[in-house]
Amino acid sequence: MPPRASKRKSAPPNSSSVTSSDGRSVSNKAKTKGMDKIDRLFNTYANSSLGVIDPEGIEALCSDLGVDYTDVRILMLAWKLKAEKQGYFTQDEWQTGLKALGVDSLTKLKKALPELEKEVEEPSNYEDFYIYAFQYCLTEEKQKSVDIESICELLNLVLGVQFRPQVDSLVEYLKVQNDYKVINADQWINFLRFCKEQISFPDLENYDATQAWPLILDNFVEWMREKQS
C-alpha cells in the first residue's frame, strides 16, 4: 500500500454498479461464474456499508497476500486496477483489474504478483506507472503537489530498486533543502528523466544546467558537487 498522504479519512468513492446493456443490474445470476468468484473475493474485503474496499480491507488483503502494505507491489496492483482513490478499490476497479490479471482467487492473485512486477518494469509501462504513483498521492480535490516527506518515501518505493544511489542522494537533499515544501507533477516526472537519462553518477559530469531541468534538480546537482569537493 503506498504511503497514506493524509491521515484524514477522505470520502470514499461512490460505489457504482455495472448495468448490462439491457439495463438490468448485474448482480443477478446471469453473470458468469468467473465474475462471481471475483465478486465474492471483493466482498471478502469490502466494507459492506460503503460498497468499496477501504484501507482496512486493503490491509487485510495485504496480509493475506503475504505482502507488507507498504510494499510497492500493492501500488502496482493499484495501478493495474487503475484505482482512482488512494486506499480504496471500487468494485468496478476490482473487477476490471482482476480480469486483466486473469485471476479470480487469492492464490492466483498471489501468483500473479511477480508477473505484474515484470509488466510494470516494461519500458512502455514504467513511465505510466511512475506518473500514476504520483497522482495516486493527490488525495484532496484540486491538489497539485505532494509534500516532501511523502515524495521521499514514494521515490524510495518506486525508483529505489533500479536507481538506488540516485534516490538515496536525492532523498537526502530533499530533506535538507528549504526552497521547496512540495513537489509538483513536472518536478516528479523530471526525477525519473534524471535517473533514466544516464546522468553520470555520482560525479554528475554531463548534467547541463542550461537545459530546462527544473530548478530543484539544478540545486540538487550544485549541492552534490559541493559535497564532493
Add this chain to the structure above:
Amino acid sequence: MESKTIDFERGWDHVYKGIKQLRRILEGLPEPLFTSGEYVMLYSTVYNMCARNPPHNYSQQLYDKYREVLEEYITSTLSPSLRGKRDEFLLRELVKIWVNHKVMVRWLSRFFNYLDRYFVDYRSLPALNEVGMTCFTDLVYREVQTNIKDAAIVLIGKEREGDRIDCSLLKNVLDIFVAVGMGSMERYEDDFEADMLRDTGAYYSRKASSWIEEDSCPEYMLKCEECLKKERDRVFHYLRSSSEVKLIEKVQHELLVTYIDRLLEKEHSGCRALLRDDKADDLSRMYRLYCKIPRGLDPVADIFKQHVTAEGTALVQAIGAASNAPGVQEHVLLRKIIELHCKYMAYVTDCFQNHNLFCNALKDAFKVFCNNTGTDSSSAELLATFCDDILKKGGSEKLSDEAIEETLENAVKLLAYINDRDLFAEFYRKKLARRLLFDRSANDDHERSVLSKLKQQCGEQFTSKMEGMVTDITLSRENHAAFEDYLRSNSAAHPGIDLTVTILTTGFWPSYKPCNLNLPTEMIKCVEVFKGFYETKTKHKKLTWIYSLGTCNLSGMFDQKTIELVVSTHQAAVLMLFNTSDRLSYSEIMDQLNSTHEDLVRLLHSLSCAKYKILSKQPDTKTISRSDYFEFNSKFTNKLRRIKIPLPPVDEKKKIVEDVDKDRRYAIDAAIVRVMKTRKVLGYQQLVSECVEQLSQTFKPDIKAIKKQIEDLITREFLERDEENPNTFKYLA
C-alpha cells in the same frame, strides 16, 4: 584626283618611297617632313589600290605588305639596338625604340588608312594599330620582357633604399607593359606587377624582421607610416593606380599583420604601455595603421578593454580599501569612475575615431567593474545617492551651474553600465520624494534636466513616475492657492493654524506606510478643514494622510527665549503632549500617541539624546529605554532663533531591494507569458534569451529566477513541457 586603276608594282613603288623617307626621318637624318600634298598622294595611292573591283583590288597584298614593312623595320633597326644592353641602359634604349616604333606605326597607319576603314572590318582582321602592336610584342617585347622587368624592379629596390631614380623612365617603361596588353592589364599584371609585388613582400619582410627586434612600438609604427606613404608616392609617380591596393596590402601584411602580436604586446612600448602612459598620438597612429586592415583593430580594442577594466577594478578596490567614512568614500568612488569614463571616452573619440569596436570595448569594460562596488551598497544605490548629493540643498558640491550639469550628465551616462537600472530608479525615486517634500531640492532646473537626461537614456517609462511627482508638487502649489481662497471665504472653517497640504498621486510616489498616530486636536482640526475643502473640488478621490512626511513649525517657549522649532509632524505630536502634561513616561507617550516602538524610539531619541535636547530624559543616558521618563526641557536655549531638529530616516534600503525583487518577479512572469503567447512553442534556451532581451532595458535578470517563474507558470497551467522534447515548452491558451 582621277580615280583610275593602278598597277600594283607601280603603286607599291610609290608607297615604298614614302616609307623609306619615313625611316630616314626616324633615324634622325635631315629629311623634310611630309607635306600635306605628299601625304595626300600616298593616301590616295593606297586608296586607288584598294577601292577597286578585283582583279585590281590589292587590299590583301597591301595589308600583308604593311606587316612586312613593320617587321622588317623592327628586326633590322629596332631590335639590334637592344642587344647587349642591360639594366638601366636597356630600359632607356627600350623606351627610345618604343617611341620610334609608335611613330612608324602612326604614319604607316595614316598611309594605309583606307585599309582600316573597310578591308579590316570586311575580313574581320586586326586593325592596323593592332598589327603594329603585335609586331612589337612578338619581335621586341617577348625577347626582353624578363630583363626589363628585372631591371625595373631593381630600380624600385634602389629607390626604397634611398637612391634617387629616374621616375619618368620607369613610368614610360611601365606604359609599355600596359600598351602591350592591348586594352587589358594582363601583361602589366602578369609580366611585371606579380614579381614586383613578390619582391616588395620580400623586401619588407626582411626589414620588418629586423625592425621588430630593434625598435619600440611607436618607432616601428612611424616607420610603417613612412613606408606606406612612400609606396603611395611610388604609385603616384610611376606605378599604375591599379597596383595601389595590392601594393599597400602587401606592405601592410608584411609590416603590420605578420607582427601584430609582437608589436602590440611589446613590453615597455606596446599598446598597454601606450595606454598607461597616455600616449595619444601613438595610439592614434596605431588606429590609423590598423583600421584599414580587416580585423586589424580587434586585438587593439581587446587590449583597450582589458586596460580599462583593470584600471576600473583597481580603482574600485582601492577606494574600497581606503578607510574613509562611508558615504564620503562612495561619493569619491563615483566621482573617480566618472573621471575614468571621461578620460577613456576621450580616447575613443579622439584616438579611435568613435569606432564601434572601441565604443563597445569601453562599454563592456565599464559594465564589468561598475556593478561590483565592493561595498554594502549596490552601485545602483551609490549612483542614486551621488545624484541626490548634487541635487539637494547644501549638497557636497559647491560647483557652478555648468559643472553641475556636466557632472549630472556624466552620472546619467554611467547608468548605461549598471545592470540594476530598476533598482536605481527606485532609490532615485525615494530620494527625489524626500527632496521634493522636504523642500531640499537645490534647483528646479537641475532636477528637470536630470529627468530629461534619464528619459533620453532609458526611455519614457523609466521617468514617467518621477515626472508625475514633480508635476504633483507644482499642482499642489496651485491647489494651495485655491485652499487659501477657500479659507478666506469660510473664515469660520479656519483651523487657527497655517496649513499647507501637498497632494500626492498614488502610483507616482513610492509607497508609504500609513500610520495611525494620534494627532493633537489642533492638527486634527486642520485635517478636517482640508478634507472639507477637498470635497468641494472632487468627490471621486480618496485622501490617505501620511503624517510621516510632514513638517511642523512649533514655538518652543523656553525660559530664556522663544525658539522656533522646525520638526516633523510626528515629532510635533510628541512635543505637544507636553502642553498638557509636565512629565510623561515612555509607555504613557506610547499609549497617547499610538505609535510603534520602533518609531517612538527614533522620535524620542531625536528630541532628547541628539544635538538639541528639547526634552530632558530620566535617566540621562544616550539611548531610549522603555522605562524612561521625559519632561519638557525649559532650560534649553540656543543662539539661533530658529532651529531644525532632524529626524534621521529609517533605512529603507532593505525594503527597496525587496520591492524591486518583487517587481522583477512580475516583470519576468509577464515577459515569459508575452514571449510564449506569441511563439506558442519554444525551446527553453531561446525562451530564456528572449526574456533577457525583453528585460534588458530595465535590469539583467537572473537565469535561475527565470527558471523559477517558468516552473511557477507550469504549476499555474499557463505552460506545459512538451512530452516528446522536455526542453521545449508549449503555451496553454
